[in-house]
Amino acid sequence: MTDQHCRACRHPLETGLDRYLFCSNCGSANYFSAAGAESDNCAYFNALHGDTGRRPLFQRQQFYHACEARYVRWFAAGEREGFTALLEEIEKRILAAGIAVEVGFGSGAELKRLLDAGANLYGLDLADTAVDAFRRRHPDYAGRVACGTRLDRPVDLVYSNALFEHLDRPDHFLTNLAATLSPNGVLVLRLPVITARNVTLDATAVDINFWRPCHRVLYTMRGLAQLLERYGFRIIRHAAFHYYGYRVMNRMLQAGYDDIRQVRNPYHSMRGLQSDKTYRLLLLKAFFTRTLCAEMAIIAQHGADDRERGPDDA
Numbered sequence: 001m002t003d004q005h006c007r008a009c010r011h012p013l014e015t016g017l018d019r020y021l022f023c024s025n026c027g028s029a030n031y032f033s034a035a036g037a038e039s040d041n042c043a044y045f046n047a048l049h050g051d052t053g054r055r056p057l058f059q060r061q062q063f064y065h066a067c068e069a070r071y072v073r074w075f076a077a078g079e080r081e082g083f084t085a086l087l088e089e090i091e092k093r094i095l096a097a098g099i100a101v102e103v104g105f106g107s108g109a110e111l112k113r114l115l116d117a118g119a120n121l122y123g124l125d126l127a128d129t130a131v132d133a134f135r136r137r138h139p140d141y142a143g144r145v146a147c148g149t150r151l152d153r154p155v156d157l158v159y160s161n162a163l164f165e166h167l168d169r170p171d172h173f174l175t176n177l178a179a180t181l182s183p184n185g186v187l188v189l190r191l192p193v194i195t196a197r198n199v200t201l202d203a204t205a206v207d208i209n210f211w212r213p214c215h216r217v218l219y220t221m222r223g224l225a226q227l228l229e230r231y232g233f234r235i236i237r238h239a240a241f242h243y244y245g246y247r248v249m250n251r252m253l254q255a256g257y258d259d260i261r262q263v264r265n266p267y268h269s270m271r272g273l274q275s276d277k278t279y280r281l282l283l284l285k286a287f288f289t290r291t292l293c294a295e296m297a298i299i300a301q302h303g304a305d306d307r308e309r310g311p312d313d314a
């Protein structure tokens with residue numbers, strides 16, 4: 001690796017591998033490794049899928065949801081309402097789109113739900129295991145999914161949840177997208193975004209979203225807006241939710257339960273945390289635990305500004 005630049009705003013970064021590098025211009029955190037995002041992510045997801053058979057999956061959903069409901073009521077009611085309203089708008093847009101595509105559909109749960117609701121939606125994923133599994137489970141929708149990142153026809157809406165932060169080359173993703181979206185097409189992204197100010201490297205060590213090596217960029221909204229603008233997208237709606245689960249998982253990291261880095265679910269059991277009493281205490285302490293990131297949903301319009309094309313737009 002020679003010159004390293006911020007993936008969001010192209011500002012030069014110091015060089016370094018296998019740690020987060022903060023951009024002094026937009027504040028985004030960039031992660032580079034010798035292996036590249038695809039193989040790093042595959043290594044994690046393969047290990048995870050290989051492990052689930054052995055992991056005891058007793059769940060603590062009931063405690064968790066009771067605490068989450070209190071957290072939302074006391075600390076995050078307004079934020080939650082705004083976030084939910086935007087998710088509803090996103091769903092309406094997907095259902096109304098002439099052709100929509102979900103890039104990186106993963107388990108396919110959302111894809112299936114939206115297809116059942118009548119969306120003209122296709123699903124793309126880089127993992128052929130995801131495509132095969134979806135076809136096996138939902139043979140009626142077998143023709144709706146394919147391997148890759150690009151549909152062979154113009155689309156009106158592209159939806160991508162929990163994918164963008166895994167990419168080494170968001171520029172490639174956006175170039176592809178700009179080429180397939182119809183005029184005034186829409187991009188919908190869901191991803192974790194840095195909302196805390198003055199983030200230090202020490203603080204990232206106990207933050208679940210600073211997930212090495214899988215999260216290649218934690219964007220700030222400023223950085224994300226600059227990146228999208230370079231490819232002709234303007235953010236027209238966004239809403240953040242400081243998800244309680246991030247606080248719980250951060251509290252677990254602070255308390256030394258490192259297994260949560262692999263489990264990545266605030267109510268699944270993990271090594272070392274057997275006692276329900278300890279777990280309940282963690283849930284309460286999580287109310288007051290810092291999180292550096294929020295879950296963010298954004299709608300970005302392509303070609304929304306009608307400025308004249310200049311030499312910079314090439």
Ligand SMILES: [Zn+2]
Pocket residue numbers: 006007008009010011023024025026027028223
């Ligand atoms: Zn930057």
